[in-house]
Amino acid sequence: MLGQTIFGHYEITEHLKDTNYCHIYLAKDREKLKKDLRVVKRLKQPPSPPLTFQQAQDGLKAEAQILDDLKHDQIPQLFTIGEDNSELYLVQDYIEGHDLSQELKPSQRLSEGEVIRLLLEILGLVKFVHEKNIIHCDINPSNLIRRTSDSKLVLIDFGSAKRVGNLGSNSSSQVQASIPSYAPPEQKNGHPTFNSDIYAVGMIGMQALTGLSAGDIPKDPNTSVVMWPSGTKTSAKLKEIIEKMVHPSFRERYESADKVLQALTKLSLPRRIRYKSFMEAMMAGDPTAVAQLVTGVVIGLVALILGLPGFIAGIQQMSNSTDPKENVSSDNFKTYKNSQYGITIKHPKDWKPQEIGIDGEVVKFVHQPSQANVVISVKSLPDWMSLQEYTKQSVNNIENEFLDDKKQIKKYKIEGRNEKATLAKRPAFQVVYTGKDESNNSFKMMEVWNLKDKKAYIITYEAASGKYDELSKVVDEMVDSFEN
Numbered sequence: 001m002l003g004q005t006i007f008g009h010y011e012i013t014e015h016l017k018d019t020n021y022c023h024i025y026l027a028k029d030r031e032k033l034k035k036d037l038r039v040v041k042r043l044k045q046p047p048s049p050p051l052t053f054q055q056a057q058d059g060l061k062a063e064a065q066i067l068d069d070l071k072h073d074q075i076p077q078l079f080t081i082g083e084d085n086s087e088l089y090l091v092q093d094y095i096e097g098h099d100l101s102q103e104l105k106p107s108q109r110l111s112e113g114e115v116i117r118l119l120l121e122i123l124g125l126v127k128f129v130h131e132k133n134i135i136h137c138d139i140n141p142s143n144l145i146r147r148t149s150d151s152k153l154v155l156i157d158f159g160s161a162k163r164v165g166n167l168g169s170n171s172s173s174q175v176q177a178s179i180p181s182y183a184p185p186e187q188k189n190g191h192p193t194f195n196s197d198i199y200a201v202g203m204i205g206m207q208a209l210t211g212l213s214a215g216d217i218p219k220d221p222n223t224s225v226v227m228w229p230s231g232t233k234t235s236a237k238l239k240e241i242i243e244k245m246v247h248p249s250f251r252e253r254y255e256s257a258d259k260v261l262q263a264l265t266k267l268s269l270p271r272r273i274r275y276k277s278f279m280e281a282m283m284a285g286d287p288t289a290v291a292q293l294v295t296g297v298v299i300g301l302v303a304l305i306l307g308l309p310g311f312i313a314g315i316q317q318m319s320n321s322t323d324p325k326e327n328v329s330s331d332n333f334k335t336y337k338n339s340q341y342g343i344t345i346k347h348p349k350d351w352k353p354q355e356i357g358i359d360g361e362v363v364k365f366v367h368q369p370s371q372a373n374v375v376i377s378v379k380s381l382p383d384w385m386s387l388q389e390y391t392k393q394s395v396n397n398i399e400n401e402f403l404d405d406k407k408q409i410k411k412y413k414i415e416g417r418n419e420k421a422t423l424a425k426r427p428a429f430q431v432v433y434t435g436k437d438e439s440n441n442s443f444k445m446m447e448v449w450n451l452k453d454k455k456a457y458i459i460t461y462e463a464a465s466g467k468y469d470e471l472s473k474v475v476d477e478m479v480d481s482f483e484n
Contacts, residue, residue, distance in 0.1 A: 001025065001042070006084045010038055010091060019159055019178070021047040021056035026094065037094035038079060041159075042087055057088060059159065064090050066134055066158050074125055074147075074154045095156060097148045100141035100204070109211040112234050113371050116264055117354060117364070118208060122201050123264070125155045127257035133164045135192050139200035140182045140214075141207070151352055162192055181214035185224060186250050195253040198260060202245025209234050209242075224248040237267060333477070338362055341378045343457070346481035348474060365478070372463035372471050374478055379456045387451050391419075391429040394449070398433055415444075423450040423457065424484045434465065444468040448479060457484045 001023070005011045014026040016039070023042045028035040041063075047056035064081035071077075077093040104110075110118070122144065129136055136143075137160040145154045160177065177183035177200070184199035186192060203214045203226070210217060210229050218227045226246045228239065241263050247253045254260045333346040336353050341362050347353065351365040351374070360379040367373065381390070401412055412435040421430035428450040436442055442465040449458040459482060461475045 005030070006040065006087075006089055007080065007082070007091070010040060012040060018044075020044075021051055021059055022090075022159070027091070037096070039076070039092050039094045041090040041092075043089075045087075060088060060090055062163065063158050063161065066161050066163065067092060069132055070129060070134065070158075072125070072128055074152055075129075076154065076156055095145045095147055095154045097145045097154070100144040100146065100153065103146065104141055104204070104207050105211075106213065107211045110208040111371055112209070112238055113373075115205055115208045115234075116238065116267055117366070119201060119205050120261065120264055120356070121153050121354070122155075122204065123198075123257045123261050125153065126197050126201060127261065129155070129161075130194050130197070130257055134158075135162045135164065135194055136160070136197050136200075137162055137187060137192050138177045138179075138182075139197050139204070140177065140179045141204060142179070144204075152355075164194075179214065181217075184246075184250065184253075185248055193250050194257075195250050195255060198245050198254055198257060199247075199250075201257075201260075202242050205242045206246065209238075235267075241267075333481075336363065336365075342484055343376060343378070344481075344483040345376065345478055347374070347478055351474075367463075367471060370463060370467045370471065372461070372467055374475060375458075375460045375462075376482075377456075377458040377460065378484075379458065381451070381454045381456060384454060385451065387427055387429060390449070390451055390456060394429075394447075395431060398431065398447075421448055423448050423459070423479065424482050426450045426452070446472075446475070450484075452484060457482075 001012050002015065002025075003012065006027075009029060009031040010027040011030055012025045012027050016024045016026055018024065021044050023044060025040045025042065027038045027040045029038050041060065043056060043060050046053055051059075061081065064078055067076065067078035076095060079091040079093070081088075081090045083089070122139070126136070126139070136155065136158065138157055139155070143155065143157045145156055146152075147154050157178075177187065180188065182200040182203050184196050187196040187199075203217070206212075206217055206226065206228075207214050210232050212229060218229065219225065220227060225248060226243070232239075241260065244252070244254055245260060254263075332349050334349050335344060335346050337344045338355075343362065347365045348367075351367050354364045354366060356362065356364055356375075360377045362376050362378055364376075365374045395414070395417070398412055398414060412433050414431060414433045416430075416432040418430040421428040428448050430446065430448040432444070432446045434442065434444045443462055444465050446461040447458060449456055451457070459479055461472075461479075463471055
C-alpha cells in the first residue's frame with residue numbers, strides 16, 4: 001500500500017495502525033502546494049471477527065457521516081469517503097501534535113489546578129459531541145491530541161462512536177473502547193450512554209492526579225467502585241466530583257457533561273465570581289446555601305476578631321518585602337488577539353493561553369512552573385453603570401466572600417486599592433487581596449477592570465503568596481499591553 005495514490009492525489013506514505021475494521025495510513029495531499037498530511041482509513045477485507053463485512057462497511061460510513069456532522073475546530077475535518085479500485089476509503093485531516101498520554105507520564109502527578117483545566121477542556125469537546133446526539137465511546141489519552149499550532153486538545157477517532165437513536169450503525173463490538181480501562185460496565189455490555197464518555201474523562205482525571213495508568217488504578221472487586229490509591233493529594237471537593245464521574249452505575253453518574261462543567265467551574269473560577277453564584281442560590285432559598293451563610297457569618301466574625309493583629313503584621317511584612325522579580329525580555333512575548341471580544345494582550349511565550357468561554361472568562365494564561373495565572377474576563381452588564389458603581393459592587397463582593405462551598409470557608413483580606421489605575425488607556429480600578437484555597441494554601445490576587453459599551457473588562461492575576469511579587473513585573477507588562 002505504501003507509495004500508492006488514491007483518488008488521484010492522496011499518496012500513502014506511512015502505515016499508522018490497524019483497528020478491528022480498518023487499516024490506517026498517513027498520506028500526502030499532492031493537490032496542495034505544501035502537500036498537507038491526511039489520515040486515510042481503508043476498510044479491512046475481511047474485518048476482524050466477530051464483525052461481518054457489512055457491519056465494518058456500515059461502521060466506516062457511519063464514522064464519515066459523524067465527522068461530517070461534527071464541524072468543530074477541535075475535531076478532524078472529513079475530506080472524502082468513497083471507493084477507489086474497489087476499496088472503501090475515508091480521508092480526514094491529520095492533526096500534528098502529541099497525544100495526551102505523553103503529558104500523563106507514569107508516576108508523574110499533575111497539580112489540582114492542571115487537572116481541573118484539563119478536564120474542563122476535554123468536557124467542553126464532549127459537551128459539543130453530545131449536543132449532536134453522538135457518544136464517542138473511545139475517549140482515552142491516545143485519542144486526544146495536543147495540537148502543535150495552538151496547544152489545543154483535538155478529539156480524534158470516531159470509529160466506535162454511536163449516534164443515539166440509530167442503533168443500526170453500530171454493533172456491540174464496535175462500541176467497545178480500544179482501551180477497556182476507560183470504559184464503564186454498561187459500555188462493555190454493548191449499551192453505552194452519554195455519561196459513558198463522562199466515565200472515561202473521569203478516569204483520565206484520576207490518572208492525572210495519581211500518576212497511575214487507568215488499568216493500574218484499583219477497583220473494589222465486589223462493587224467495581226474505583227478507589228483512590230493511598231497518598232493521593234487533592235481537595236475533597238475535586239475527589240467528590242471525580243468519584244461521581246467514574247461511578248460504576250450510570251444512574252449515579254453525572255447525567256451530562258454540562259453538569260460536570262458546572263461543578264468543576266466552581267473550583268476554577270476567580271473567587272469573586274463564585275460569590276455571585278453562591279448569593280444567587282441563597283436568594284433562591286437553597287437550604288444548603290442558607291446554612292453556609294449562617295455558619296460563615298459566625299466563623300467569619302470570630303476569624304476577623306482573632307486575625308486582626310496578624311493581618312496588620314502581614315501588611316507590614318509585605319511592605320518590607322524585597323523578593324526578586326522575574327524579568328522577561330520583550331522578545332519573549334507573544335500577542336494574543338480575540339476578535340470576538342475585541343481584546344489584545346501581550347504575554348510571555350511560556351505562559352500558555354487556554355481559551356475558556358465559561359461564565360465570561362475568555363482566556364487564561366498559565367505560568368507552568370508556579371501555576372500562577374492571568375485570566376481575562378468580559379462581562380455584559382445588565383444596565384449602564386459608572387466605573388464607581390461597578391467598583392463599589394465588585395469590592396463589596398470581595399469583602400463579603402467568606403466561603404465557596406459547604407465544606408470550605410474562605411476569608412479574603414483586601415491589601416490595597418488603586419482608584420487612579422488605568423487599563424487600555426482608560427480609567428480603571430485595581431484591588432489586591434489575599435486568601436486561602438481548598439487545600440489551605442495561601443494565595444494572593446490582583447484584579448483590575450474598566451468599563452466600555454455596557455461591558456466590564458477584567459484582568460485577574462492569581463499566584464501563591466510566595467510567588468506573587470516574583471512574577472508581578474511580568475504581569476504588569478501584560479496589563480500595560482492590554483487593549484479593548
